[in-house]
Amino acid sequence: MKTPHERQNDTPAPQGYLSDIVGALVAVRDTLPDSDEAIDPLFPFAAPVWPREEMQVMFRYFAGLNDLPRRCPNRGCRRVGHCRAGADELPESACRPLWTHDDFERLHAAWLGIALGWIYNAERHAFVTGIANEENGDAVAETPRDADVKTAT
Numbered sequence: 001m002k003t004p005h006e007r008q009n010d011t012p013a014p015q016g017y018l019s020d021i022v023g024a025l026v027a028v029r030d031t032l033p034d035s036d037e038a039i040d041p042l043f044p045f046a047a048p049v050w051p052r053e054e055m056q057v058m059f060r061y062f063a064g065l066n067d068l069p070r071r072c073p074n075r076g077c078r079r080v081g082h083c084r085a086g087a088d089e090l091p092e093s094a095c096r097p098l099w100t101h102d103d104f105e106r107l108h109a110a111w112l113g114i115a116l117g118w119i120y121n122a123e124r125h126a127f128v129t130g131i132a133n134e135e136n137g138d139a140v141a142e143t144p145r146d147a148d149v150k151t152a153t
Helices: 004-010 014-029 052-065 075-080 101-135 144-152
Strands: none
Touching: 014 052, 052 101
């Protein structure tokens, strides 16, 4: 039996582990059809679009982590070796019974992280737009958080 110190040395370095995850996410992203709302960064001043594609990538990534494509009733998923379902059609998807409660909890936590990033990007965009408008003499735009605070009080 290994000591805790020996087990710690078996774990991959954080940088290598993150590189593996990013590589896996890029591979999953490549399974999605091309769309106008790709994950590629937009012009810096464009308002961020809802992260639907990122959520789809995370769904397929978790499906792959749980080895669902190999067990999926959908022959297409088994044949290509990756999930072809989507987060949008999950309730009527063939792989729905394969997802456990814990799988959904992890997926929802990942989606919340993506949504939180989107919120911060939207706030950042509103702030930058407000500065640009202020310099041009236009009315200053409120950040979503400021607007929420005003309506809540």
